[in-house]
């Protein structure tokens with residue numbers, strides 16, 4: 386009898402335990418979230434984009450990956466390249482004036498277009514976490530991969546930021562049969578396509594891996610008034626053959642279905658990687674999912690910016706840029722933006738919270 390009672394109490398406790406983000410800071414309300422990607426600290430222009438960002442006084446800045454160009458299996462060299470970022474005056478100013486969050490992409494992970502077969506992924510994770518001063522007791526130090534989540538603010542003004550890891554668990558993508566491998570097609574788009582991957586039909590292929598998928602499904606059930614999913618690679622734009630979620634369509638679909646299943650209202654995506662900025666939108670039933678891509682804190686590509694993207698909203702820009710989400714809590718709306726080195730807006734797309742709701 387006593388045993389049954391204990392089981393019932395334990396079950397009740399489990400059911401009532403609210404799922405939370407990995408890090409919770411109820412005292413900080415966010416109205417401006419800045420982000421950026423593709424940052425080569427050795428480039429001379431490195432400080433200017435930070436000036437543009439800091440003009441907007443963001444509450445947090447999210448590094449979306451390719452935060453440095455490591456591209457090595459030598460961990461001492463990787464650490465040295467992180468030190469170039471530490472030495473950049475703009476980065477130092479950013480750190481002083483706002484909170485920095487980060488995930489990685491291929492170049493800081495350690496290898497161009499890298500996947501789970503990169504042999505130094507465990508060591509690289511430690512170098513990354515040490516550089517970004519991840520606390521010793523952080524959950525990120527206890528599991529493979531650097532995915533994590535944050536909740537800021539109190540009920541009614543709660544922002545959740547989910548940082549995905551699109552490298553540690555990912556299978557190798559399929560090369561396009563009609564195009565050559567990257568080294569032969571680099572910077573030479575043809576008919577609006579850059580190169581070199583195509584969507585797979587192999588549904589055993591994964592982008593996030595089982596453990597991260599289970600964690601993500603939990604995270605999508607965390608209460609949030611605005612939810613931002615940060616993916617190093619583009620989630621929506623799929624036609625140009627670069628790395629993106631569209632190369633693993635069943636995983637992209639899985640995420641869309643998950644958002645729908647949990648009615649993850651007020652969710653937007655941010656991404657980097659491609660060396661230009663653009664906004665993309667796809668309808669999941671009646672829900673408009675936006676992906677605000679900002680890439681090129683130090684270098685951009687006009688060719689890539691001109692590649693096909695039928696989901697693009699407005700124009701692409703190949704000026705050096707950072708991203709910005711502004712939230713107007715009084716009006717219940719947010720604005721998806723990208724800015725240049727002067728802080729001037731290149732893209733500004735306001736969306737009311739009421740538009741970002743799953744009806745069924």
Ligand SMILES: [Fe+2]
Pocket residue numbers: 451490491492658
């Ligand atoms: Fe990348």
